[in-house]
Amino acid sequence: MNGELFQRIVAQIEQIDKSKPSVHLQGWGEPLLHPATISHIRQLKSAGVAVSFTSNGTIMDKALAESLINAGLDGLTFSMAGNSRSTQEKLRGIGSFDLLRSSIQTFIEARTARDTQHPNVAVSYLLTPETAGELPGAVSWCSKIGVDAFVTVHLTQAGGKEQRNLQFLMSKKEAQHFQSLRIKTQTRALFRKMRLDLRTFQPTLTAVCDKNPLNSLFISAVGDVSPCVFLCPPVNKEINWYYKELNHSQAALCFGNIRDSSLAEIWDNPAYREFRETFRKRAEYHDRKLSRVNYSAAGSVELEAAVKAITTYFSSHPPPKACSACAKMDGF
Numbered sequence: 509m510n511g512e513l514f515q516r517i518v519a520q521i522e523q524i525d526k527s528k529p530s531v532h533l534q535g536w537g538e539p540l541l542h543p544a545t546i547s548h549i550r551q552l553k554s555a556g557v558a559v560s561f562t563s564n565g566t567i568m569d570k571a572l573a574e575s576l577i578n579a580g581l582d583g584l585t586f587s588m589a590g591n592s593r594s595t596q597e598k599l600r601g602i603g604s605f606d607l608l609r610s611s612i613q614t615f616i617e618a619r620t621a622r623d624t625q626h627p628n629v630a631v632s633y634l635l636t637p638e639t640a641g642e643l644p645g646a647v648s649w650c651s652k653i654g655v656d657a658f659v660t661v662h663l664t665q666a667g668g669k670e671q672r673n674l675q676f677l678m679s680k681k682e683a684q685h686f687q688s689l690r691i692k693t694q695t696r697a698l699f700r701k702m703r704l705d706l707r708t709f710q711p712t713l714t715a716v717c718d719k720n721p722l723n724s725l726f727i728s729a730v731g732d733v734s735p736c737v738f739l740c741p742p743v744n745k746e747i748n749w750y751y752k753e754l755n756h757s758q759a760a761l762c763f764g765n766i767r768d769s770s771l772a773e774i775w776d777n778p779a780y781r782e783f784r785e786t787f788r789k790r791a792e793y794h795d796r797k798l799s800r801v802n803y804s805a806a807g808s809v810e811l812e813a814a815v816k817a818i819t820t821y822f823s824s825h826p827p828p829k830a831c832s833a834c835a836k837m838d839g840f
Contacts, residue, residue: 517771521557546575632660713839
């Protein structure tokens with residue numbers, strides 16, 4: 509993203525009357541490769557915005573860590589794909605294991621030297637059939653060196669057979685075999701007092717995906733505004749996503765460009781409002797049904813009835829077509 513476009517976005521953020529939004533400087537690449545990342549953080553902080561980003565951990569030294577902290581960064585997430593050299597490097601390249609661990613330690617040491625717990629440091633751990641078994645060990649290592657939060661993520665968007673083989677998306681019956689793994693992972697996080705967000709291993713009833721399109725949006729490097737990063741891939745033509753043994757062709761879904769219209773105008777675009785309304789109705793029905801479940805002896809029966817009703821409602825009120833083939837709509 510060039511400076512002119514970034515300034516246009518910051519100027520509009522400064523004009524927002526209600527509570528300031530948070531900005532995650534993340535798209536389809538490594539943020540620390542952008543020469544203006546530090547400057548971007550400072551500008552957003554001057555606008556009263558909470559700023560974070562995710563890094564693959566290949567770029568970090570003491571001076572960079574100190575610059576990020578001085579700029580006012582609120583959160584830094586490191587992406588991890590395994591707790592062993594062989595597992596990590598199969599997915600992220602030779603040398604990535606040592607680079608990642610060194611980067612995390614370097615940043616935490618720089619933060620400790622300032623005698624502060626800011627910015628928050630998190631690890632985003634990619635779940636695959638191979639990395640899942642290393643999950644408890646990864647939690648132990650991260651908590652030991654001072655990571656604040658550990659979050660697991662799925663490879664929800666697979667672009668081919670090789671990526672499909674990396675997906676850790678199971679049926680309810682299959683997920684039961686990993687119950688002990690979940691318990692071991694949760695126990696280690698609890699013992700170390702580290703916040704853990706352990707994603708489901710099986711499909712769950714989901715009204716709105718965790719990208720939260722009701723309250724967030726994605727702006728691409730060229731200014732296109734989309735409900736989420738996965739609906740705006742950096743390709744000129746359609747992209748193929750594979751899910752549930754099917755090949756789904758996905759064109760970018762954008763509701764405007766920040767160069768041509770303001771964020772407020774794009775957000776109020778009738779087609780964009782209709783997109784969000786689909787999710788809003790699903791969320792309202794879901795929450796209304798579950799709110800009527802009592803914490804009593806009859807609660808389990810009421811919960812079962814509520815889940816059945818929600819499932820029926822969702823079948824006749826599906827998510828927007830662009831989201832219908834996304835694994836995140838199954839809670840992954």
